Amino acid sequence: MEFSSILFYVFGFCLVASSAMLVIARNTLKAAMLLILSFFSVASLWLLLEAEFLAITLILVYVGAVMVLFLFVIKMLNIDQSTIRAKFTTYLPLGIFISIVVIAQIALVLSAGQFDLENVEEPTRHVAGYSNITELATDLYTTYVYPFELAAVLLLIAIIAAITLVHRKDSRSKKQNISEQISVQASDRMRLASISSTKSKETK
Amino acid sequence: MIALSDYLILSAIVFCIGLAGIFINRTNIILLLMCVELILAAVNTNFIAFSYYSSDVTGQIFVFFILTVAAAEVAIGLAILTLMYRNRGSIDVDVTNSLKG
Numbered sequence: 001m002e003f004s005s006i007l008f009y010v011f012g013f014c015l016v017a018s019s020a021m022l023v024i025a026r027n028t029l030k031a032a033m034l035l036i037l038s039f040f041s042v043a044s045l046w047l048l049l050e051a052e053f054l055a056i057t058l059i060l061v062y063v064g065a066v067m068v069l070f071l072f073v074i075k076m077l078n079i080d081q082s083t084i085r086a087k088f089t090t091y092l093p094l095g096i097f098i099s100i101v102v103i104a105q106i107a108l109v110l111s112a113g114q115f116d117l118e119n120v121e122e123p124t125r126h127v128a129g130y131s132n133i134t135e136l137a138t139d140l141y142t143t144y145v146y147p148f149e150l151a152a153v154l155l156l157i158a159i160i161a162a163i164t165l166v167h168r169k170d171s172r173s174k175k176q177n178i179s180e181q182i183s184v185q186a187s188d189r190m191r192l193a194s195i196s197s198t199k200s201k202e203t204k
Numbered sequence: 205m206i207a208l209s210d211y212l213i214l215s216a217i218v219f220c221i222g223l224a225g226i227f228i229n230r231t232n233i234i235l236l237l238m239c240v241e242l243i244l245a246a247v248n249t250n251f252i253a254f255s256y257y258s259s260d261v262t263g264q265i266f267v268f269f270i271l272t273v274a275a276a277e278v279a280i281g282l283a284i285l286t287l288m289y290r291n292r293g294s295i296d297v298d299v300t301n302s303l304k305g
Contacts, residue, residue, distance in 0.1 A: 008206045012214045019218055019242050023225035028234050035238050038218075042245045049211070049256040051264050054248075054271070061271060062241075066278050073282045074234060077289045095227030099220040106216040110209060117209040123259045135261050136268070144265055151272040158276030162283040 008048060015041035028079065032070050036063050050125070052132045211253035218246040233288075233295045237281050244274050 018037040025031035039062050046055040110117060140148055225239035248267045255263025289295055 002205060005206055008210065015214070016217055016221070019221045019225075022235075022238060022242065023221055023228060025235075028232065031235055031238055035241065038242065039245065042249060045211075045214075045249060046252050048206075049252050051252045051256070051267075054252065054264055054267055057268075057271060058245075061275060066241075066275060069278065069282055070234065070238070073286060077286070077295065079232075079234075079295060091227045091230050095224040098227055099224040102223060103216065103220050106220075110212060110216075117207070117212065120208045120257050122205055122207075123257065132264075136264055139261055139265055140268070147269060151269055154272060154276055158279050162279045165280070165283040166286055 004048060008045070011041045011044040011048070014038075015045070028074050029071070032067060032074060035070075036067050039063055039067070050132060053136055208253055208257045212250060215246040215249040215253070218249070219243055222246065231296050231298060233281075233285050233297060236297070237278060237285075241274065241278070244270060 015038050018034045018041065022031050022034040022038065025034060039058060043055040043058045046052075046058065222239045222242035225242065226236055229235035229239065248270055251263045251267045251270075255261060255267075285295060288300065292299060
């Protein structure tokens with residue numbers, strides 16, 4: 001058995017085990033940690049497939065940013081674990097049933113033999129100086145430059161949407177309302193009061 | 205030597221685990237989002253496996269865009285989750301039935 005095959009089975013086992021434990025985890029925090037482990041296993045598998053840039057991106061973006069966001073939300077919200085787990089077994093048969101059906105469908109397609117998947121030849125490994133980033137960037141900045149910029153706009157929309165959703169108006173804010181300031185009338189600010197200098201008995 | 209079908213079977217197993225997790229963890233939206241992430245990782249592994257075995261970098265570019273969209277989805281999803289917890293004091297999906305759908 002080759003060394004790369006051993007690596008594939010080790011990381012594959014890690015991935016399946018950690019994701020299975022994630023699904024049945026009782027603690028949300030523990031589930032987040034298991035998701036980090038499964039992301040690391042996926043990234044290792046991608047390294048075996050010579051997708052170095054995406055593997056590093058997965059660790060940096062997902063483990064570094066997205067999972068920190070998850071942990072932040074988990075610790076910020078005070079979630080009652082006991083009520084969450086009360087209905088755990090209600091949907092368990094349905095979940096297992098759906099999974100078995102989907103696995104059977106995929107196995108049916110993969111074992112049909114019409115794709116000839118077993119005989120797909122493994123390509124030769126690239127030489128040591130090969131740069132995955134250069135090849136990816138060459139395609140990304142020429143053929144796919146328009147979708148690339150659209151992705152940037154999508155991230156901008158996500159930033160604005162997330163801030164707008166969660167932002168709370170601060171009551172102590174001293175922010176000025178420009179349109180209100182411009183359209184102000186003299187009568188809004190100044191009131192002419194007629195006060196007699198001496199105490200008068202009649203009122204107007 | 206690892207065949208292409210090995211990668212496909214592995215990602216199919218992870219996909220089904222994530223799918224089962226969505227059904228099992230119906231009450232906790234944070235775990236639902238994590239299961240969606242798991243499913244996306246399985247699908248991305250499929251893309252990269254096909255990209256490697258056909259010596260074509262286009263599959264990796266597609267994964268790049270999927271990662272972008274997934275990051276945006278998680279950010280907005282967690283914002284909605286925070287908002288929901290603020291308004292209802294719970295993140296139970298079954299409590300969110302004011303639309304009576």
